[in-house]
Amino acid sequence: MTRRPYIVGNWKMHGTRAMLSEARAIDRAAQRHMKVEVAIAPPYTLIHAIHREAEQIAVGAQDCHQADGGAHTGDVSAAMIADAGAKFVILGHSERRQMHGESDALVRAKAESALAAGLRIIMCCGESAETRESGKAVAFVKRQLKASLPPADAMPADVAERLTIAYEPIWAIGTGTAATTDDIAEMHGVIRALLVDLFGPEQGAEVRILYGGSVKPDNAAAIFAVPDVGGALVGGASLTADSFMGIALAASEPFEN
Numbered sequence: 001m002t003r004r005p006y007i008v009g010n011w012k013m014h015g016t017r018a019m020l021s022e023a024r025a026i027d028r029a030a031q032r033h034m035k036v037e038v039a040i041a042p043p044y045t046l047i048h049a050i051h052r053e054a055e056q057i058a059v060g061a062q063d064c065h066q067a068d069g070g071a072h073t074g075d076v077s078a079a080m081i082a083d084a085g086a087k088f089v090i091l092g093h094s095e096r097r098q099m100h101g102e103s104d105a106l107v108r109a110k111a112e113s114a115l116a117a118g119l120r121i122i123m124c125c126g127e128s129a130e131t132r133e134s135g136k137a138v139a140f141v142k143r144q145l146k147a148s149l150p151p152a153d154a155m156p157a158d159v160a161e162r163l164t165i166a167y168e169p170i171w172a173i174g175t176g177t178a179a180t181t182d183d184i185a186e187m188h189g190v191i192r193a194l195l196v197d198l199f200g201p202e203q204g205a206e207v208r209i210l211y212g213g214s215v216k217p218d219n220a221a222a223i224f225a226v227p228d229v230g231g232a233l234v235g236g237a238s239l240t241a242d243s244f245m246g247i248a249l250a251a252s253e254p255f256e257n
């Protein structure tokens with residue numbers, strides 16, 4: 001691949017200010033791995049503090065509301081997270097889709113709002129165990145992604161800069177069992193073809209497709225060797241600088257996708 005590998009930590013609902021030292025350690029280590037783009041998405045409460053201190057890594061959010069503002073108690077808009085220093089937002093994560101009932105249409109509205117606020121987006125997709133067992137994983141992911149992404153004419157011209165996809169099979173998230181490299185290769189190939197179809201051969205070929213779901217330092221190199229894997233979205237293993245940067249190190253080795 002021509003673009004730098006992208007390694008993003010999704011801290012989920014983990015992290016108080018005590019975690020700032022870990023973010024500092026990640027930032028320092030990232031300065032030694034300039035061939036890799038490293039970023040973290042902490043809880044909202046830590047975005048500004050990490051943004052102020054970080055010299056190398058970008059900080060992002062794990063969600064945003066689709067409206068610009070208004071009577072939405074407890075919600076945070078894309079413009080607000082951008083104001084706090086976020087450069088990107090993760091959208092459509094399966095935990096949001098499952099626990100908060102987020103539909104494809106809602107995820108798409110959030111994506112449009114985030115892009116309008118100048119943020120980059122990481123659009124998540126992925127099938128459940130039942131869908132995979134029924135042999136419908138490919139059809140499901142294609143449909144989910146198509147319905148969750150803004151249409152091509154609503155995307156900024158620099159699609160490949162603003163959009164990243166994360167393929168995260170639900171059954172691999174937090175389970176310790178990552179998808180096999182064959183399954184990852186198949187799905188990333190399908191997603192690549194869809195991106196080329198939607199955004200044209202140039203932009204569609206450049207959009208990075210991250211794999212997520214039980215990525216650890218010891219399986220990262222094998223996953224990064226799979227064609228069309230442009231990096232990883234990492235949950236549990238992003239919570240310590242040691243394990244997270246172990247993954248970044250695997251991505252800084254020869255990485256030809």
Ligand code: PGA
Nearest residue numbers: 173174213214234235236
């Ligand atoms: P995990 O989570 O690395 O802990 O499996 C990945 C994710 O949900 O983004």
